[in-house]
Amino acid sequence: xxxxERVLFLVAPLGFAFLTAVGFFITYFWAESTGDVASLPKWPxxxxxxxxxxxxxxxxxxxxxxxxxVFISMFLYYKYVECKKVAKKANRxxxxxxxxxxxxxxxxxxxxxxxxxxVHLSGAGLAFISAIIxxxxxxxxxxxxxxxxxxxxxxxxxxxxxxxxxTICLVLRxx
Numbered sequence: 001x002x003x004x005e006r007v008l009f010l011v012a013p014l015g016f017a018f019l020t021a022v023g024f025f026i027t028y029f030w031a032e033s034t035g036d037v038a039s040l041p042k043w044p045x046x047x048x049x050x051x052x053x054x055x056x057x058x059x060x061x062x063x064x065x066x067x068x069x070v071f072i073s074m075f076l077y078y079k080y081v082e083c084k085k086v087a088k089k090a091n092r093x094x095x096x097x098x099x100x101x102x103x104x105x106x107x108x109x110x111x112x113x114x115x116x117x118x119v120h121l122s123g124a125g126l127a128f129i130s131a132i133i134x135x136x137x138x139x140x141x142x143x144x145x146x147x148x149x150x151x152x153x154x155x156x157x158x159x160x161x162x163x164x165x166x167t168i169c170l171v172l173r174x175x
Contacts, residue, residue, distance in 0.1 A: 012076060016069035023062025024049065031055040047113040047120065056112050063109030067102045070131075074098030077138065086145040094137040101130035132170060135163040 027049040036052040049055055078095040081087055107123025142156050 012069050012073040016066055016073060019062060019069060020066045023058070023066065027055045027059045027062065030058060045113075047108070047124075051112050051114050060109040063105055067105035067109070070105065071099065071102040074102070074134065081141060081145075084145070087141045090137055090141050090144075094134055094141065097130050097134045097137060101127050101134055104128075104130060128166075128170060132163065132166045135159060135166065139163060 031049045031052065034052070034055065036049075036055060049059060074095060075098075078091055078098075081091045081094075104123045104125070104127030108120060108127060111119040111123065113120045139156070139159050142152065142159070146152075
């Protein structure tokens with residue numbers, strides 16, 4: 001892996017987390033200041049903050065950039081596993097599922113909740129379910145091929161914890 005890829009391998013996921021958090025707070029405070037959402041302590045859904053102009057424009061911008069960073073992260077992981085010359089089929093499946101998750105995010109950002117609710121919710125479902133599936137495929141690849149060796153043990157267990165919590169939350173949401 002060349003130096004540029006290593007930097008992106010770290011920056012893309014961290015950028016996604018940072019951009020998503022900052023973006024949602026900015027759109028919340030903007031929507032709250034214009035009276036589009038309820039003030040604290042009544043916390044709105046994330047989609048509520050991006051439901052009216054001009055906060056919807058910011059919401060779309062942040063979500064699209066987050067989707068791009070998610071795709072870059074997943075593509076770099078794909079290339080990383082590809083260099084190890086293992087799990088070719090699982091790696092391709094993970095990349096495909098990751099692309100679906102990124103696409104789902106773009107749908108969420110592009111279609112406001114109040115305007116086209118079924119499309120917005122479909123995009124959210126696509127993004128969340130695909131991201132959870134992607135997480136479990138990455139865990140499988142890591143477990144089966146131990147591509148990160150001993151130094152990746154903590155990351156492996158962190159992935160299991162996060163994927164388990166995500167899966168439980170999804171199941172509870174469906175029930």
